[in-house]
Amino acid sequence: MRWEEIRDALATYKVGIAGCGGLGSNAAVALARVGVRHFVLADFDRVEPSNLNRQYYFLHQIGEYKTTALADNLHMIAKGLRLELHRKKLEFSNISEVFGKCDLVIEAFDKAEAKQMIAEAMMAYLPRIPLVMGNGMAGVGMFHMIRQEQWSENVYVCGDFVTEIGEETPPLAPRVGIVSNMQANLALELLLKMHLDGNRTQQP
Amino acid sequence: MEIVLNNRKETIEGGPMTVNELIKARNYTFKMLVTKVNGQLVRVEERDTVMVRDGDKVDILHLISGG
Known part of the structure; x- marks a missing residue:
């Protein structure tokens, strides 16, 4: 597909970003650059100095809510964005309400518990909406271990599947950036496939 | 019993068991x-x-903190 076709096709889809940290902020930026115009951004946290080693925020945004800071940054990249911000903790009981109108959701939490929660919620309540997860991206190097797979009908997973954050394996811009952009790349592929197949998760 | 665990054939000691018992055994x-x-x-x-x-x-996805 030509660039203009890709851009115009993506403008009709809505993407959910579940967590606006290292994975979510970078994946949203990549998708906004290539033509996604509608986003649901969900996060309850504020930007902290320690986030700047990997998250798409700037020094002057420290202390701001991540949803509003990310919205500001996306508006500096693309015109005509429609952003829906949810400044709340995502739970099994509110996933449907927050993401039910999305065509695809990027899972971008930091805690394994939250990843488990959204995978179960999306499989149970929103089985027609693809969920693209990030799983294992801490540390340095180990590029050959990173992969993607379709784990279930609507659950896709990107990452190395083994490297957990820890004292000796902090999450850092390069590897978090690789996996978040893998998620964006897979999201792009899935959305364009929906477009070419003429079917969509949501009624426009 | 024999099951297919994460796309691999595995022999598990014992008969039918709950999902949690299988997880504990592994x-x-x-x-x-x-x-x-x-x-x-x-x-x-x-x-x-x-x-x-x-x-x-049986399919088991292991979730890992970091993001």
Whole structure:
């Protein structure tokens, strides 16, 4: 597909970003650059100095809510964005309400518990909406271990599947950036496939 | 019994058991899991009641902190 076709096709889809940290902020930026115009951004946290080693925020945004800071940054990249911000903790009981109108959701939490929660919620309540997860991206190097797979009908997973954050394996811009952009790349592929197949998760 | 665990044939000691008993027997490093039996999601709170039997296909996704 030509660039203009890709851009115009993506403008009709809505993407959910579940967590606006290292994975979510970078994946949203990549998708906004290539033509996604509608986003649901969900996060309850504020930007902290320690986030700047990997998250798409700037020094002057420290202390701001991540949803509003990310919205500001996306508006500096693309015109005509429609952003829906949810400044709340995502739970099994509110996933449907927050993401039910999305065509695809990027899972971008930091805690394994939250990843488990959204995978179960999306499989149970929103089985027609693809969920693209990030799983294992801490540390340095180990590029050959990173992969993607379709784990279930609507659950896709990107990452190395083994490297957990820890004292000796902090999450850092390069590897978090690789996996978040893998998620964006897979999201792009899935959305364009929906477009070419003429079917969509949501009624426009 | 013989099951297909994450696309690999495995022999598990003993007969039918709950999903949680299977998880305990495997002693996994990562504790946050998503489980499916024969393609169907088995939620955390269902793991003590849903059974795994000979010939079943079990999928376990290990979730890892970081993002």
